[in-house]
Each structure stands twice: as C-alpha cells, then as structure tokens.
Amino acid sequence: MNQLAGLAPHRSLRDLALKYGPVMHLKLGSISTIVVSSAEVAKEIMKTHDLVFASRPKILSAKVLGYNYTDVALTPYGAYWRQLRKICILELLNTKRVQSYRFVREEELALLVQSITSSCAEPVDLAEKLFNFNHDLTTRITFGKKSDDWFRFKGAVREGTLLAGGFHVGDFFPSLEFVSTLSGMKARIKKNFIELDSILSKVIEEHLMKDEKNEVEHEDLVDVLLRVKKNEELEDLFVGGTENATNTVEWAMSEMMKNPLIMEKAQTEVRTVVGRKPTVQESDLNELTYMKLVIKETLRLHTPLPLLIPRESMETCTINGYEIPAKTRAIINYWAIAMDPLSWKDPEKFEPERFINNSIDFKGMDFEFIPFGAGRRICPGISLGVMNIELSLAALLFHFDWKLPNSMKSEELDMDESFGLTLFKRNSLRLVPTLRFMPSSV
Numbered sequence: 001m002n003q004l005a006g007l008a009p010h011r012s013l014r015d016l017a018l019k020y021g022p023v024m025h026l027k028l029g030s031i032s033t034i035v036v037s038s039a040e041v042a043k044e045i046m047k048t049h050d051l052v053f054a055s056r057p058k059i060l061s062a063k064v065l066g067y068n069y070t071d072v073a074l075t076p077y078g079a080y081w082r083q084l085r086k087i088c089i090l091e092l093l094n095t096k097r098v099q100s101y102r103f104v105r106e107e108e109l110a111l112l113v114q115s116i117t118s119s120c121a122e123p124v125d126l127a128e129k130l131f132n133f134n135h136d137l138t139t140r141i142t143f144g145k146k147s148d149d150w151f152r153f154k155g156a157v158r159e160g161t162l163l164a165g166g167f168h169v170g171d172f173f174p175s176l177e178f179v180s181t182l183s184g185m186k187a188r189i190k191k192n193f194i195e196l197d198s199i200l201s202k203v204i205e206e207h208l209m210k211d212e213k214n215e216v217e218h219e220d221l222v223d224v225l226l227r228v229k230k231n232e233e234l235e236d237l238f239v240g241g242t243e244n245a246t247n248t249v250e251w252a253m254s255e256m257m258k259n260p261l262i263m264e265k266a267q268t269e270v271r272t273v274v275g276r277k278p279t280v281q282e283s284d285l286n287e288l289t290y291m292k293l294v295i296k297e298t299l300r301l302h303t304p305l306p307l308l309i310p311r312e313s314m315e316t317c318t319i320n321g322y323e324i325p326a327k328t329r330a331i332i333n334y335w336a337i338a339m340d341p342l343s344w345k346d347p348e349k350f351e352p353e354r355f356i357n358n359s360i361d362f363k364g365m366d367f368e369f370i371p372f373g374a375g376r377r378i379c380p381g382i383s384l385g386v387m388n389i390e391l392s393l394a395a396l397l398f399h400f401d402w403k404l405p406n407s408m409k410s411e412e413l414d415m416d417e418s419f420g421l422t423l424f425k426r427n428s429l430r431l432v433p434t435l436r437f438m439p440s441s442v
C-alpha cells in the first residue's frame with residue numbers, strides 16, 4: 001500500500017507484474033483487487049466481459065466530489081449511468097456541437113499565442129500557459145463565458161483531480177470510515193466539494209436567470225444540461241477538457257525538446273501546411289500527419305490516465321483461467337501495457353515513427369494502445385480532447401522556436417512524474433520562445 005500511495009503507482013504495479021504476471025490479485029485492505037498488465041487480458045476485461053466489468057467501485061472521492069456517485073465517470077453501471085452517457089454522446093460531445101465551438105477555440109488559441117508572444121525571449125511556464133488555455137476554453141464552452149470566480153475555480157479543479165485520483169488508504173477499508181477521517185482525507189475532500197459546489201451553483205443560478213429572461217443565444221453546455229435537467233456531468237468536462245489535454249501537450253513538447261530532430265520535423269510540417277496563413281486553422285489539422293504521430297507516441301509513453309479509471313465486476317466470470325468473483329475491483333495498468341516489449345519495440349524510446357504504416361489507433365479496438373480506455377466506458381470526449389491537443393500543439397510549433405532556459409542541455413531536462421487523478425510532469429516545463437510567425441490579433 002505504501003508503494004501504491006506514492007508518486008508512481010503505475011510503475012510499482014508494473015514492477016510487481018514483471019514478477020507475478022499479467023493478472024495479479026491484491027488484497028488491499030478489505031477490497032479484493034485484480035491488476036491487469038497485458039493487452040490480451042485487458043481485452044478479456046474490456047471486450048469479452050465488458051458488461052460484467054462495466055461498473056465503477058464506490059470510492060470516497062466519488063461519493064463526495066461526484067455528488068453521491070451521480071457523476072457519469074464514477075457512477076456504478078445501471079439505468080442512471082446509461083441515461084447520463086446518452087446525454088454525453090448525443091447532446092454534449094457530438095460532432096456537430098464540438099464543431100460549433102470552433103470560434104471559441106480560435107479566439108482562445110489566439111490569446112494563448114499572444115500571451116506567449118508577450119513573454120518572448122524570457123522563460124515561460126508552458127504548463128501554466130497551456131492549463132490556462134484549456135481551462136478558459138472549457139469554461140467558455142461549458143459556462144458560455146469565463147467564470148467570474150476564474151482563479152478560485154482553477155485551484156479547486158486542480159485540487160479535485162489530485163483528490164479524486166491516487167490511492168487513498170481509506171478507500172480500501174470502506175467499513176472503517178474513521179480511517180479517512182483520521183488521515184484528514186475526508187475533510188480535504190469535503191472542503192474541495194464545498195468550493196466547487198458553490199461556484200457551480202452560482203453558474204447554474206445565473207443560467208436559470210438568463211433562461212427566464214429568454215437571453216439564451218448560443219447554447220453552452222450548462223444550457224444543454226439544464227434543458228435535459230442533469231448538471232452532474234460538469235466536473236468531468238473540466239477534468240477531461242483541462243488536465244488531460246494540458247498534460248499531453250506539455251509531455252509532447254518535453255519529448256521534442258529532448259529529441260530536436262523530431263521537433264524540427266514536426267515544425268517543418270506545420271509551417272509547410274499552414275503556409276502564409278496568419279495562424280493554424282482547424283482545417284489544417286487533417287494534413288498534420290507527423291504531428292499526429294507525435295501525439296500518439298505521447299499518449300503511449302506519457303498517458304494522462306495510466307491506470308485508466310477502475311472498474312468493478314458485477315458477477316462471477318473467468319479471466320485468464322482464474323475465477324473472479326462479483327464485486328472485484330479491476331485496475332487496468334495501461335501504462336504497463338504500453339511499455340510491454342512484446343507489443344512495442346524499445347518501449348522506453350520516444351519514437352513517433354513506430355506508428356507509420358501501422359493501423360493501431362486509440363479508438364478502443366487495439367488493446368495494446370488504449371489511452372482512452374475501451375468498451376462501454378470508453379472516454380466519450382476523444383474528439384474534443386484530441387482536437388484541443390492538436391490545435392494548441394500545432395500553434396506552439398508554428399509560431400515559435402523553443403530553447404531550454406539558462407543554456408540547459410536537453411539531456412538535463414527532467415521527465416519526473418507526479419500522480420493524482422492524472423499523470424503530470426512534476427516540474428513544469430519552462431522554455432524560452434522565439435517568435436517565428438506573428439500571430440493575428442484577436
């Protein structure tokens with residue numbers, strides 16, 4: 001448990017799997033857990049027995065932060081989850097709606113480029129810039145405008161993702177509630193909930209007033225959720241939309257700083273495709289084939305959710321020859337799968353070219369590459385997430401050349417990880433930009 005509660009549970013679990021095999025049974029506290037570390041067994045869980053494992057375990061953060069397990073990502077399987085999932089797919093994240101926010105993406109992208117331009121020749125904290133971009137983008141898509149409580153909200157979302165993820169000892173002793181109380185975890189989660197809830201309640205009230213006055217022009221996601229009377233999905237939009245995209249672009253840039261030839265190739269491609277246009281446009285993205293390989297390789301080596309989101313079995317079934325009883329927690333160590341030398345040659349190496357002439361994709365069909373999960377509970381935000389990642393990375397590559405600060409050598413750049421709900425770079429990436437192509441004004 002000590003090892004799991006540390007900074008890199010995906011690594012500790014992979015090391016155990018190297019010794020004990022691709023299916024391990026761990027008795028964590030009073031909870032029976034299996035840990036899966038191969039593509040073959042992941043396929044058994046997420047395809048052959050997908051329905052059996054379509055539920056989620058009841059963990060403390062899902063109870064408090066997820067409005068008593070009513071949040072779509074953390075709610076157990078059943079009619080209620082099916083209804084929320086349908087709203088997600090049909091109303092919130094369908095292609096038409098994702099496209100309808102193109103003008104918001106373009107405006108926010110221009111602001112990101114301007115903000116970096118204003119700090120040119122100085123080291124910029126790229127993680128902070130990207131987080132602000134993704135946060136503002138998600139806030140505008142969801143709330144219709146930037147939140148007045150922007151700063152408070154940003155902090156609360158960050159704290160929420162730290163609390164919702166990771167391994168908390170109390171989660172493995174559900175009948176001993178005092179464990180979470182003594183560890184201070186319960187109080188911290190409650191405080192975070194009160195903060196998030198007060199901000200979200202204010203936003204909902206404002207929207208209700210706007211509805212009464214018939215002021216709805218361009219429907220934002222709160223309008224949609226109020227129309228269908230489900231606002232429990234708001235938190236997922238923020239974690240999915242902000243943290244995952246920010247982390248992916250930061251890791252991609254870090255890897256390219258360590259591999260200047262890859263950076264050069266990606267920059268040449270973006271600059272050729274965008275040509276004489278003032279900035280990157282969404283219509284350019286289809287042609288950025290090499291940059292897409294860089295993103296795929298980043299989602300293999302530095303996936304934001306290395307352990308996906310835990311599942312729970314609803315009835316007894318057989319996995320890899322073992323009988324697994326109902327109510328067993330299943331952790332899929334996707335990171336271990338992505339580092340498996342049986343599926344990937346030199347898995348530790350950052351090599352976008354490995355995806356050339358290779359049909360492997362992240363849509364949930366190829367179990368050696370499942371950064372978005374697979375089966376019934378696969379991430380419904382893939383297109384929105386990938387679009388935000390592609391746009392911001394393309395803009396960074398098009399407008400700027402990048403150097404490490406203080407004459408640092410590329411081999412000195414650290415790649416240390418920290419783990420909460422998502423896996424992020426422990427020390428934010430600081431780089432010095434040089435402007436190559438002037439951004440258009442907003």
Ligand code: HEM
Nearest residue numbers: 073236237240241244305308371372373374377379381385
């Ligand atoms: C790089 C970006 C993203 C990554 C890597 C990612 C990854 C994941 C993963 C691994 C899961 C669990 C899947 C499983 O259990 O099989 C998940 C679930 C989910 N994601 Fe994402 N995600 C991303 C972006 C987004 C975005 C942009 C949104 C929404 C705006 C979103 C919303 C959700 C929701 C609602 C679920 C829960 C689905 C369910 O339990 O039915 N994600 N995501």
